[in-house]
Every structure is written in structure tokens, then in C-alpha cells.
Amino acid sequence: MTQQSRFAVILVLPLAIFVAAFFLLPMAQLAMRSLFSGDGTLTYAAILATPRYLATLGATLGVAALTTILTLVLATVVALFLARTRFPGRGFVIALLTFPLAFPGVVVGFLVILLAGRQGLVGTVSQAVTGEKIVFAYSAAGLLVGYLYFSIPRVLLTVMAAAEKLDPALEEAARSLGAGPWRVLAHIVLPALGPALTASGALCFATAMGAFGTAFTLATNIDVLPMLIYTEFTLNANVAVASALSILLGAITWLALTIARSASGSGVAAAG
Amino acid sequence: MTQQSRFAVILVLPLAIFVAAFFLLPMAQLAMRSLFSGDGTLTYAAILATPRYLATLGATLGVAALTTILTLVLATVVALFLARTRFPGRGFVIALLTFPLAFPGVVVGFLVILLAGRQGLVGTVSQAVTGEKIVFAYSAAGLLVGYLYFSIPRVLLTVMAAAEKLDPALEEAARSLGAGPWRVLAHIVLPALGPALTASGALCFATAMGAFGTAFTLATNIDVLPMLIYTEFTLNANVAVASALSILLGAITWLALTIARSASGSGVAAAG
Amino acid sequence: MTGIAITVEACGKTFADGTRALSPISFEIGAGESIAILGPSGCGKTTALRIIAGLEGPDPGGRVLFDGADVTPLPIERRNVGMVFQSYALFPNMSVIENVAYGLRVRGVPRQPRLGQAQEVLAMMRLAEFGGRRIDQLSGGQRQRVALARALAVKPRVLLLDEPLTALDAALREDLRAEIDGLLRTLRISSVYVTHDQAEAMVLGDRIIVMERGAIAQIGTPRDIYFRPASRFVASFVGTMNRLEGAIRGGVFETRAGRLPVDRADAAEAVAFFRPEAARLTPADGAPLRFRVARCHFLGAAQRVYLDAGEGAPALIADTDNRRTWQPGQETGLAVSASDLLFL
């Protein structure tokens, strides 16, 4: 054992230095910069006193929460169906449903514009049918659709894997005790999927909180937190506010990831 | 069984319509728009004939590949160390190492600027020590550091989980047959981690290919594919090229994700 | 909780892909009787149980009757059967007592009375103090006892057990086997117990149904099955069986190792089967059959002596008491009573 340990220490020593320098120093810097604004007031207090910042925070949390709820509902229904039924072309359907995973946020934003933008599919069809052109790509609805686009496949895969791991005897036992399909779903299946739903839901929330590419591409008329950070830092050179907002966003996401990790016991991450 | 199936069909029918409309139509649209450019030539041929596009593609692939290799090496060493040794504060070290997961790409870009930007830590220290100010945040190196920042924690968690699941008897068996620590590492441990390394490496590559926020924030002097797509679509209104590049990026990422999925057997996704 | 009679009539099962899991089989279970269905994996024993339970429907033409009433079209949730699974199948999101009370909850029994009834059943299974535990705080044996309590709490018409002891280790398996035995004897509930373990089938079945490749090989009491197996399959699947080849001429069974008197007609090729405990080792001189000892395993309570039956033939096994010692290579006589020889 001691020999193995010595071996491990030799391997890891250079890493310790790297980690300290590259991982921790910038985070410490970020925390320090976030404390005081240019005019000397506490930045966090300043943020809470500025309606524009608060509105952005609220909008981001709202869109992320709504995305999470809708994703969980839709993905769970589809996942349960796909986990339980075998039909020709099932593999192809799963491949199509999970294909959006391959598109980064920018392309997803682009897809939303193709769907619901000024020359989009929804607009064309709605104009032909009702005479009125429906365009929602640049609104909160567009952002929501974009977030659903990359959230649903992730949650779908997680919940499907969990549903396939469920012991079928659990449902059979409940049925033998007299429970019909809806009761089995409510009392047995959904509670058993609980950890998977919590984990993928929290992950979905964290991803939606941090998504930048989609929002940026849609140039939406609602502002979200990552865009605000970008604007404050790059355009307004307001490092203190950008730092404080980053810490705030990091803390919220970190909380969601912690929930996800403790529910699933495995490694999960925010949006890249 | 038939009763269960009927129940499942009722649940899923509304979903089929949603899926067709919101998932598949925009992707089909994207594929169609990508075929011909405004001047009537095949867009893919046009892309291959344009040096700027090719250079961007090459740079993106290069940065993503380099990120993957460096991440795998660094994360594997740290993961093996953390999986094998128990010391006070181990949990805290893991928490610190995985904290960057909570930051979206924009904040990671911001961290890289704090580290290696014009007023960054590296610059300040290097100026004090050598008289020369080292600034690499806006170069390919800065991008690489940013990508490492969010790649290492992900791979670290995956490899650590895999290393902890390794049967210690495997190593003991190899040692009983006469293998010393380096042979055990090369012949037994690394091959056993193979699927985890492949899966997390492919995922790391896919994430780096699609990362937008970091590159955008760094306003780096090397162009990456998601930024090119954004520029062509939003600023140049070149829908055909943007579509073709999206399909190209999607195909590469999809391939990487497929590798990751078949190696790990679970759900994995690109950058949000 | 007295049981009902169950009739299985021509129940076969062919799956959607055309595989036949079960040829049409028929049998009856008397009210209060314990039936063990015994067979190797893939013999259709679990499919038979699932058809009785209502988890699978039989192929057209098959019927399941509970006390004479046709229940074939009823799904399991309307048959009032108690089921116990190999994997325990306890609901992880409920406490022990909530698991046991779940059947009563589905039946609309209010909270207080249902918890009271569940507590009674737990007490009967000697689990009275475990009601508040989470499932993952229980050992395997305790889990299966909770599963039994849960199945019994709804006063089912029949108790169906699908390899309930297979996931447990040997010592625990024996304890719980005795416990289930006591339970079935006390409650006199009709039960069907599926297993691949002959000791379980022997102890728990009033009668045993031995199955082989989707069909019934034999139905009978444990003694019938052990002493009068209907086929070579039953003979070798239930207990250990020795096999001796030879020919019968004039009331004498002639083998490579010697001659035994038998009461059977002449046959050029005959195969005799006998149990290890029916083989008596005697001095070699003057013995009807003579062998060399291949090896001897001292097992504590008994010894198992392996006799060399010649090139290519499996060793014969004789179980003897634990006192005398046997050396490999030593010559020994072997005697088997004519009544202990089975020609199958």
C-alpha cells in the first residue's frame, strides 16, 4: 500500500501546481473583483438595487424553470413509451430525437429562426392558413423552444436509461396487489424514476441558466444572465458587476449541479 | 401486455405530433437550405474551395483535438490519484476541481482574461519577474486554456468514477503474476479505463467543437466554427453557408457523440 | 385464509416471435394444497406461474379456473393473488409498513386500520419492529419476509412464489425455507412455488410438478418423484443418480463390474439407475460388483466415495457413514438391492 501511495504522489505532484495556478487563482480573482464596484459600493448591493439586473435575473430563472418543467413532462412521457414498447424503426426514432444533441447553441438558435423566424416555417404556414404571420423566434417563446430543443434529448436519454433499468417485477408486484395502470404509474414508476428526474431536471436547469449561444443568435428581446455578463464585461467594461453576476450565476448553477450529482451519483456539468 | 401497450400509445400520441413539428421540420429545413448557395453552386463545394472556411474548420478541429488530448492526460493522472488515495480535505479538492463546471462558457472566457489578459495574473507576474508581460488570453493558447477549464472537471469525474469501479483484484492478480506498478498501469489499469477514456474524450471533443461562449468572450484572433456560423448567418445573412457549416459541425459532433455513447452506453450531449 | 382450488386447462404459451415457451399443459391444485413446480431454467415453469397469476395470457384454448370460475380474461390486478418475486420487488419509495399496507391502500382501506392490519402481518413474520425501516436498511432474508408479508396482507386466494430464495445465500435459504414451510402449513393457503432447487421443492411441495422443455415430465408427491421417477430426466434432475450399463440374461444383470440378480425380462442393452445412498460398500471378496475407489470425500456428516467405473464412464457414487476411511486405489465390493435398481 505505501509503495502504491508513493507511486501516486510522484504522478500527481506536478499536477498540484498546475491546478493551483490555472484553476484556483482566476476563481479567487473573480471573487475579489466582484466585491466592490468602481464607485466603492458593494457590487452585490448595487445589483439588487438595479431593476434592469433584477429583471434579467428573474427572466433567466423563469425561462430556465419553465424549460425544466416542460422538458421533464415531455421527455418522461416519450421516454416511458420508448422504454416499454418495441416497434420497427424504434432505434431510428431514438436517433432522430437525440440528433439535436449534436448541434451547439448557435445552431439551435439558427434552427429556431428557421422554425419561427420572419421567414420561418410557422410564419409561412400560419400566413397561408389564417392570413396572419406568427413569428416568435425572437421572443421568450423562441428562447424556450430553443432550450427545449437541446434539453429534451438529454433528459430523454437519462430517463429512458432509468426506465429500462426498472425491475419489471416492481410493477407486477403492484398489479398483483390490485393497482391498475395509473396507480402503478403514480405510486411506483414515477417515484422510482425520481432520482433520474431530479438529476436530469437539475442538469437541464443548470444548462438553461448558462446557455449563451442560442440566446445570442436569436438576438432575443429578453435579456438572459450570460448575455448580461458578456455585455457588462465586454461592451461596458464593468468588471465588478460582471464578476458579481458570474459568481451569482455560478452559485445558482453549482447548487443545481450539486442536487443533480447527489441524485444521480455521477458526473454532470453545465453548458459549455 | 396488450393493455400496457394501449396505455402507452394513448400517452404518446400527442407527442408524436409535437416531435414531428418542432424537432424534425427545422432540421429538414436546415438540410435543404444548405444545398445551394445564392449563386446556384453547391454550398459544400463552395466551402471546400474557400480558404477562410477551411482554415476555420482546421483550427476548430485542431483546438478541439489538442484540448481532448491534454484533458485526457491531465484528468487521468489526477483522477487515478484521487480515486486511490484517501487524505483529509480530499472531498474539498474534488469540489474545487469540479467547480468550473458551474460556469457557462462566457464566464470561463472571462476567467481566462482575468488569468492571461492584458491586466491578467500571468501578465502581472511575468512583468514583475522577467520584465516582459505575457498575454495569451486572446490567442489559440487562451482558447485552449478556456476549453481545458471546462473539459478537465468533466473528464475527471467520469474517469474517477470508472477508476473507483475497477476491481482491485485485477491489479492484485497482475502483481501476483510479477507485474510492477508501471506494467500494472499500462497493461491493466489504462486498458480497463479505455471505455471511460473514449467516452469522455469523445464528449470532450464534441463540447470543444461546439463551444461558443468562451471563444466569443475572448474575441480571440483565431476563428472557430460556431463563431463562423454565427457571423455568416447573423452578420452576412449567408443562410446557405451557415446551414452547410451547421450540418458539417453537427455531423462531426454527432460522430463523436456516437463514439462516446457506444463506449459508455449512456446519454451524453454536446455543449449547450 | 383457506385457499381455493385452481384448474389449469390446456394452457400453452407461444411468444410473439414464434418461440414456444409452454406446450399446452393441464393440472389441478386442491384447495389449501402446496404445489412446487420444479425444473431447470427455460423449462417453462415461470411461464406457467405467470399464466396462473394473470401476468401472461395462455394461447387461445387455454383456461385458468379459480374454484371453478373462469378467470382467464382477468388481468392480475383483478385476480386477488399474492405474488413473491426472486428480486423481492419491494417498493423502494415506501417504508416497510407502507409496502405491506400497499394492497390495502389500493383497496381503499383508511390509513389507521390498514397500518394496524399491516402491523399484524409484520408481527406474524417476526418483523414487528421493522415497520419504520427503509427497504435498503434490510438484509436479503428480511426483504423476502417483508415481500411475503406484503403478499399475505391482502388475504390472497392463492400465494404464488417465483424462486423466492434464489437470491439468498445457502444458510439463509435454509432458514427461510423452513419459515415458508411453517407458514404454508399454518395458513393452509393454496400455493404454487416455482424453483430449480429440488430440496426446496421436496420440503415445500405437497406435490411436485417436474417440468422439462415446456412440458410436464411428472406430477407426484416428493416420494413418488424421488423413488419412482417417470423418466431418465426426472431421475437425474431430482437428487444424484448412478447409472450402470449392461445386459439382462436369465434374471441376471451383467455389467463390466459384475453380476446382479434382477427380476426383469431379458434385454441386450439395459441401463440401471440407483441412488448413492442405496449403494452399500462391502468387502471385495465375494461381492456381486467390484470397483476401485477413485477418491473419497469426507463431508462431515457422511462420506462420498467415488468408484472408478472404467474408461469414459462417469464415476459411481456411494454415500456412506462418516467413520470408515477409504484409500484411492483400494478395491471394494458394491451391493445394491434389486428393489433399489430402476431400469428406465
Place this chain on the structure above:
Amino acid sequence: MTGIAITVEACGKTFADGTRALSPISFEIGAGESIAILGPSGCGKTTALRIIAGLEGPDPGGRVLFDGADVTPLPIERRNVGMVFQSYALFPNMSVIENVAYGLRVRGVPRQPRLGQAQEVLAMMRLAEFGGRRIDQLSGGQRQRVALARALAVKPRVLLLDEPLTALDAALREDLRAEIDGLLRTLRISSVYVTHDQAEAMVLGDRIIVMERGAIAQIGTPRDIYFRPASRFVASFVGTMNRLEGAIRGGVFETRAGRLPVDRADAAEAVAFFRPEAARLTPADGAPLRFRVARCHFLGAAQRVYLDAGEGAPALIADTDNRRTWQPGQETGLAVSASDLLFL
């Protein structure tokens, strides 16, 4: 491949957190001897094996000698021992033959000769045609035979087996137990076999070391251990043991159920132990001990009769032949020879 003698001298083990896994123990293993270390989980048997292997170092003062040479400071990779694990521990990234040849590869044997030697060992284990298979294409029994082949391919000085059969199911366990027995007898290699299963220890150990809570409870041949257990722990851990309480007065053991003549000094409180196969059931009239039958389990080859020993006392067990039937409630006599009674 003749084995070496192994001496374990005052080897104890205290872990970093202060837990004592092993009190200092000493024993010798003769060249070519098979030793079984038997005990319940947590008794320190695996720790003892790992100290012999070199996977753990003993606490200061402890020494391990191979043929008289001190190997205590050598790590396992320099001790040339063969190890077989409960989990098989086959390398999943190598084929069957590559697994078997791995020890030779580490020793620098060139590819062709090492594959040749590995093939020979595979053939010895009747696995000749499995060399090209992937590990996940093998059954559990085949995997453990490959693990044995891998350990033997390097011609180790001693073979160390850590519960190698525990992960297998009952029937396979018995087959492989016989196979390991044959292998140890043929190769005459020194071996240490750790197990919690007394049947394995009996069959495979020339001598058995019974361990209890980090210490040695008894060392002896299987017959010593079974017939002359050194303590109540050994008596009840190895085989089934009945327990009868009473008092000895004037050469008579007086119990609630009757009186037995014994050859011992008077004692106000005495506990007699006897084996189920030493209990003879006799007609109740005139029998020294009388009981009521609680239940009788027909097990095929034998019957196990449980006798009611009165309120709160565990039932006494008598193993009898499989012919006579016993009814619950029936009265029976019980006879035990004085020589079969153990007072511990």
C-alpha cells in the same frame, strides 16, 4: 511444481484506523500440503492469506518464511505466488490465452513459447479450445478455470485461493471443487484455500485452520475438526450440532427429556453436543430420551426430523434414512452413544 514449506510467525494486522483484523497468529504449511482456512466473514482469514501473498504486510514482529527464507519485505510481485480471486479478476482487455500467458509475458518469455506453454496449461484445465475467446464469452465456471490456469502457468511456489467458488452457483461449485481437488492432488503444490464453506474446507484441506474473530480456533485434519472440535464455536460452525442441557450425577446425564449414561464427573450444569447423524430414532417405549416430532423434511437421500425440545429451546435434529415416515406430534425415542456426546 512441487511446493514449498511456508511458515507464518506471529503475524498480526492492525489497520491504519486502529481496527485489529488479526491477532498475531503462527502456523506452518508443509511442502505440498493443502491448507484450508475456514471461518465466518470478518474472522481475518482473507487478511491471513493476503499476508502470505504479500498484498499486506504483517504488523512489526510478524514474519513470513518460504522454505526458511524470510520473504516478509518482498511485495507480491517478487514472491512468485499464484493467486485466484473470488471475482475471477481476469483481464477483460486480453483473450483467454493472453490472460494465461500474462505472467510469462511479464517474465520476458517471447511470444511463441509463452503462447505454447499457456496452451498446455489450458489443455490441462480442459480449456484447450477456449484460448481465442474473450473473457465475457465464458461462463462463471470457465472463468474460474481460466483464472486457475493463469495462476498455474507461472509455476508458482504456492497457490493461494481466496473464496474461489463463492461467486458460482451450487451445482457448478461442486464440480469445480472436485476439479480443484484433483488438481491439488495431482500437482502436489502447496496451497492455501480460504473459504467460509465447510464442505469446501473438508474436501480440499489436508488440514483445516478454523478462525474466529482474528484468531485461530483450531488447526487439524477434517476428521479432527468434525469429531473433536476444540470449542463450542468450532462445533457449531462446522456441520450441524445439537445441543442438550442438563446435569451429570453419578455417571448419568439428566435432561428434561430423559437420562443418558455418560462417563464423566458430576456437574450441576452440563451441555452435551451431538451430530444429527449420531442421533438414532427408536420406539418411544423404554427409550433413554423421549421427544415429540415437530416436523419432518423429506430431502430425497435422507430425512431430517425436527424434535420438539421444549419451550424456547431450538429443535433437535435427527438425520435418518429416507424410508420410514414421521408424523408431526408423534412420540419417538432418541438414542445417542456416549462416545458421540461431546461436553464443551
